[in-house]
Structure formats: C-alpha cells, structure tokens
Amino acid sequence: MHNLExxxxxxxxxxxxxxTPKVYFTLDERITILQExxxxxxxxxxxxxxxxxxxxxxxxxxxxxxxxxxxxVAHCRALETDVDTVPDGVEWVALYLSPADRHLEAKFEKIxxxxxxxxxxxxxxxxxxxxxxxxxxxxxxDAFRADPDFLKQVVRKAIEAGxxxxxxxxxxxxxxxxxxRKIYGEISSLIREIGSRCVIEAxxxxxxxxxxxxxLEAWMNGAKxxxxxxxxxxxxxxxxxTLALATWMKVKFGYDYNLERLVKLAEYVSRVSGMEIPxxxxxxxxxxxxxxxGTHQKAAFRDPLTYQPFDASIVGRESNFALGPxxxxxxxxxxxxxxxxxxxxxxxxxxxxxxxxxKSAYLLHGRGASAMEDIIIAEVLNKTGTFKIIIPExxxxxxxxxxxxxxxxxxxxxxKELLARNKRVTEIIxxxxxxxxxxxxxxxxASLKELDNIVNNFRRVKGVLRTxxxxxxxxxx
Ligand code: HCA
Ligand code: CU
Numbered sequence: 001m002h003n004l005e006x007x008x009x010x011x012x013x014x015x016x017x018x019x020t021p022k023v024y025f026t027l028d029e030r031i032t033i034l035q036e037x038x039x040x041x042x043x044x045x046x047x048x049x050x051x052x053x054x055x056x057x058x059x060x061x062x063x064x065x066x067x068x069x070x071x072x073v074a075h076c077r078a079l080e081t082d083v084d085t086v087p088d089g090v091e092w093v094a095l096y097l098s099p100a101d102r103h104l105e106a107k108f109e110k111i112x113x114x115x116x117x118x119x120x121x122x123x124x125x126x127x128x129x130x131x132x133x134x135x136x137x138x139x140x141x142d143a144f145r146a147d148p149d150f151l152k153q154v155v156r157k158a159i160e161a162g163x164x165x166x167x168x169x170x171x172x173x174x175x176x177x178x179x180x181r182k183i184y185g186e187i188s189s190l191i192r193e194i195g196s197r198c199v200i201e202a203x204x205x206x207x208x209x210x211x212x213x214x215x216l217e218a219w220m221n222g223a224k225x226x227x228x229x230x231x232x233x234x235x236x237x238x239x240x241x242t243l244a245l246a247t248w249m250k251v252k253f254g255y256d257y258n259l260e261r262l263v264k265l266a267e268y269v270s271r272v273s274g275m276e277i278p279x280x281x282x283x284x285x286x287x288x289x290x291x292x293x294g295t296h297q298k299a300a301f302r303d304p305l306t307y308q309p310f311d312a313s314i315v316g317r318e319s320n321f322a323l324g325p326x327x328x329x330x331x332x333x334x335x336x337x338x339x340x341x342x343x344x345x346x347x348x349x350x351x352x353x354x355x356x357x358x359k360s361a362y363l364l365h366g367r368g369a370s371a372m373e374d375i376i377i378a379e380v381l382n383k384t385g386t387f388k389i390i391i392p393e394x395x396x397x398x399x400x401x402x403x404x405x406x407x408x409x410x411x412x413x414x415x416k417e418l419l420a421r422n423k424r425v426t427e428i429i430x431x432x433x434x435x436x437x438x439x440x441x442x443x444x445x446a447s448l449k450e451l452d453n454i455v456n457n458f459r460r461v462k463g464v465l466r467t468x469x470x471x472x473x474x475x476x477x
Contacts, residue, residue: 064089096139123161173207188222260316294328
C-alpha cells in the first residue's frame, strides 16, 4: 500500500496541553487522561514537566507510578538538575534547548558564546540522562528558524552523545509542508550518513493552520514519532488533534488505534479543560458528520460516503441530517426517522410541506427558527390525522429588532400602537451591547402563525433592518 515506516503517536495533552491558557487538570483528571490514551493504543504519552514546580513534580510522580503499555515521557530543559526531578517509572526523557539564534538572544542575554553553550550543554545533558538509564529525546526547539547548518551540527552532537530521538519542532507555527520536506529530508539524510538508529519526532504548532498537514509531511520525510494533543490543545493555536492524527493513521494507512475511545476522551477533556469542542471540529465536532444542503442530503441519505471521507461508525458516531434553511425532503425524512416517527406512513407531500415551512420560518425568524422546527413538524403531521403529537399550548418569544437608528420616532410610535392593540406583545425595551437595538416580548401566542404575524408586522416598519426570534423556554421560579 505504501512504503512509509510505521508511525508512533505521542500524545502530549498532559504537557503541551497544560500550556493552554486557563487550562489545568487535577491529578485525578490526569490519571483518567493517561489511562484512556493508553487504552486507545497511543504509543507514547508525555506526562508532564517535573522541573516546573514541586507541585507538578509530585503529580508527575503520581502518574509515573501507573502501569501503561504506552511509553511515559517527561519533558525537561537540557539541564542535569531538571533530569534529577524526573520520578521513577518514567522511561524516556525529553531535553530541550533551542539552536535558533533568536531564542538564544532572548534567553541567554549575559552569555557571550551562545551557540557554544548549545554545543556544550546539549551533549552534557544527554550523557547525564543516558547515564541514569533513560532513553533520551533532544528537542531542537524552533528548529525551523535555526540556521540549518548549525541545526545539523547540534543534531550530530546530540546523536554522538547517545540521543535516541531528535525532535524538530515548529515551535512558532510558521512552517509550510515545503519547509518540512526540506528540513526533515536533510536531517534524515544526516542520520543515515552517521549510521545511527536515532529516530525523528514531529511536533508542529498550528499558528497558520498547517500543523496536521506538516506532521503528515514530516512522517513522509522520515519522522517516526508524531505529536498531538486531545482537542488540539497547546500553546496559542495548539498542535494537531491526536484523534485526527490517529484517524488518518487508521483510516488511510491501516494502523490500529481505538478511535471510539478517543472520541469519548475528547468529550471528557473538553469538559475538564473548559474548552468546548467547536461544532465544526473534524471527527469529534457536533457537525462533523451532519449533512445540510438538500442536494447533499438526498445523496447521503442513500450513501453517506457520497459526502464523507469515511464511515462515521469507524469513530463510533453516526451520520446526521440537519433541518434548517437548506433542508431537502430527504433531510426531513431522515430527521423524522431519528425522532422515531414511522416515515412509511407518510406521503411525500407531507415531507415537502414540512420542508417548505421550515425554510420560510428561517426566512422570517433567522437562526431562532431552529427552535421552531419540532413545532412545525408536529403541526404538519397532526394535520394528516395519523399523528397526534403534543404541541405546547402557547408560545412565548423574544423578538430582537435591529433598526436603522435607535430612538427613531416612527418606530417607537409603531411600538406604542402595537402594545396598545396586541395583548400578546407585553413589553418592548431598548437593549445595549448587542447588534440588535430592541427586544420585544411576546407572551402566549396561540400558534407559530400568530408569532409569524407579529414578526411580519415589525418587518414592515420603515427603518427595521432585521429581526431574530428566540423562543422562550421554561421559566425558573
Ligand atoms: C515549547 C517546547 C515544545 C517542545 C516540543 C518537543 C515546542 O513549549 O517551546 O519537545 O518536541 O513546541 O518546541 O513544545
Ligand atoms: Cu510545543
């Protein structure tokens, strides 16, 4: 199928992931993450930075004690004293010191011969860690912005000192696949030339949206260990999503990872990190397998793969069909089926009516129509006589109104007149800090139709630019 070397996935949610603004995991949460990654078949797990503080060291110690099939890695600076903080149970130590002049300038102001420091300290720290029995990674932080000749010089020193792997990270996230091909290609040749068994690790930041593509490109140019985090956590824009990486490896290249478990872990990490999974996140996002446009729905209803790269069940999910302003009658059918309604009892014209009414609801109410979809379905189905779906007896809503100029006399006169004439309209207030200018409260409308009429009234007033309707849920008392 391909002649690429088998990749190994390293997850660093517990190290890089903790470098996400406002994210923190307790020991218990970290234990769950570690164990779930292990059960999903992830090969390497970075369990933390033990040198960072005494508190972190204790937590890393707690994690290191747990038995896993995955290799446990601790992340350190290239300092012997950092290596001394690594607890028992850790097999692999990563030591970072940037060979990039920009980093050296910013970090070692007082030292004259900065490159000399790197050439001396990297091998020294590696030899020390090796003497303590660890497998060792040297991380050439910001490798892509280092002078390529100096990078090679440092990598050679690291290998001679016994490094088992070198990581060539795009720390600042500006590399393109072409840059990756060049640097990874050159370092691969260097390692071959030296005749070493040292492997290359790929760690790409997503500042310019290329992290996953760059990681695959690195693999195709000799990298063996590929880094990711659950939900793409990490400094700034993060690094590749481990789930996406594992999905590529399973779906496209046949390597075995438990993707279902990783999807569940993504939900767990989303909860404990306080970082919601964006709906359009590949694979784990709410919308990742949802078909929306009528033409898509029609085809995907018969064969989801018409519009998907792989079957959703591979990751333990299902294909979905959204209602909404683009819905087709096939989408309506699928949505009814999902709601447990027997679609065989229903004539084609019913699906079409539901479709048309949903589309007009969006035209009139904007996004707020999503809360009306079920009412529309119920109203149309009940009309057929075959169904008797319970519909709320009355509807309350808030209509947001955007006007050309707030305080406009004509608009306010219209409001006063409406308040006097229509008892469902109970309140109209100016609102600040939103893109809308007024909020109209509607209480106990007898049907969607009545609500439609009120909105239509507003839309006809001069100076009204747009409206959006929000259906009111239960009132907490
Ligand atoms: C950093 C370090 C690192 C290390 C990557 C690695 C990076 O936070 O600066 O050890 O492979 O992006 O360079 O995350
Ligand atoms: Cu990083």
